[in-house]
Amino acid sequence: MKTAFAINNLSHAFGTHAVLKNLSFSITGGDFFIIIGPNGSGKTTLMKLMAGVLKTGTDRIRIFERDIRNFSYKSLARRIAYVPQQLEVGFPFTVEEAVLMGRAPHQNVLGIPQDRDIETARQAMVITEVAHLADRKLDQLSGGEQQRVFIARALSQEPEIILLDEPTASLDISHQIRVMDLMEKLKIEKKVTVVMVSHDVNLAAMYGDRLLLLRSGEIASLGLPHEVLTFQNLEATYGCKVLVDENPLGKSPRVTPVPQKFLV
């Protein structure tokens, strides 16, 4: 597979505060790539740079071997879709209207939907299991339903890469698994490259092909889940005691943060 993302010596600062420091790594096309790390380690900033929302210097980020700066907004939007951490529901559009908006990079300025747009949006709603909600208003949906609608909108962009910023953060365990399963399905069936920021190291361990652990804007560890999720890496990064053993399902590492009361 081709390289979906090549990140080369990427730094970013807000004012004098350096958020990312000389990151270099690459993401193989078709991978499920998960970025983990403590609060404030630069995960969201990295994701916004990769989505083109924040600007960067020449040749810092290459997408399928082309500098992100050489894409127009529209052509970038046909390759990369982004599901942000904070979802804005705004004025009460219906689910179908919201999903159809994802067709914008494929449409003219007025975005009047053609048959192909309708069909793509419908498929996106079917795969995310929100087709039955098509005529409901966004603000009448639960958090989990809203999250799936926003993923459906991202899918209707027909992207090669989908970026998600903590999509499971506010969901119950059942909805968490559904979102993760959905991403895995997209990866397998549609060959979409999935890049996700997550706080949940155990979900990351079970689903990620490769993980990136960020610590204060630098790469603490990068590799397969069992390479990254060692108790040494995690304790050094998060500053708390953890127990790492093997998950009986699928043999991925399982991380348990250790409460104070169990520390003698």
Next chain:
Amino acid sequence: MAAQTSVIKRLLLVIVLLTGILAAALLIALSSGSSREGMGASLAIIFGQEDANATLETIIWHLRLPRVLLAVLVGATLSLGGLVFQALLRNPLAEPYILGISGGSAIGAIIGIMLGLSRFPGVTFCAFIGSLATLVLILVMSSGTTILKKDALLLSGVMVNAFCSAVIMFLVSLTQDARLQNIIFWLMGDLSSADSRTTGILALILIPCFLVIFFFSHAMNLLLVGKETAQTMGLPVKTVTVVLLVLTSLMVSATVSYSGLLGFIGLVMPHLLRLIWGPDHRVLVPACILGGGAYLVVCDLLARTLPQQGEMPAGVITALIGAPVFIFLLKKSRR
């Protein structure tokens, strides 16, 4: 499937329905007034009957028509202005005056009135300069990247408006003679000074603006999902924001300078139409132009015919009718 037809269908429905309402409002407004002749005689003239009453003919074509058309333009502009600002600032309380345009133009107009200038071009020109000055001030204050931070823009506007109100109060307190009445009418919004030349100029400025804004209507839909997300959906967010902001401000400035501060329409018409037809701006832009126009024609008609003597400012009527209607619709839709 439903969605494909629904945008175009709703668009056509809105255009046909509201054009009908607007035409009816125009007809009634043209044929009503303080002259002794009844509506029948007026209607006969409007539909081109020969050997009609020459005085009445002059009244209809030279007095009523410019005023009625001015009401359409002003109502359309203010409704559209409110719609654009509500989308740009993603704030349901936004209205066309929110960025301080009203304060600036009011100061300009009051200075013009105090200097004893004529309504047009003197006072209008002063008001336009005043509103442009505030627009430039706002753009400078929130320049660079902060223009994308909606609260920065909003707060700048609120502060400018607050400062301007203080200046307005000060200027009003200095005025005592008949000019005070002039100032008060201007502040409440008033269409009585319409003539065909200025209405024509205004139309030439406004109609191209309406068209451009319609082409940005889907962009406004996308802006509502958040500026960063909209950008990742292929929208050049900063360009769109600046174009809409400047265009709308100029459009509102031009109308306000001429008609005074007609309140309420810009805040409520977009909400009212959104309650009926949903949040899609491709439908709402034409709806605001036609609906806002029709609404102000009716309000202005009442303003000039209800009082036994003289007339009252149209701005009084807009809120007097609009507020209860809006609350009624809101209650109904929440049920």
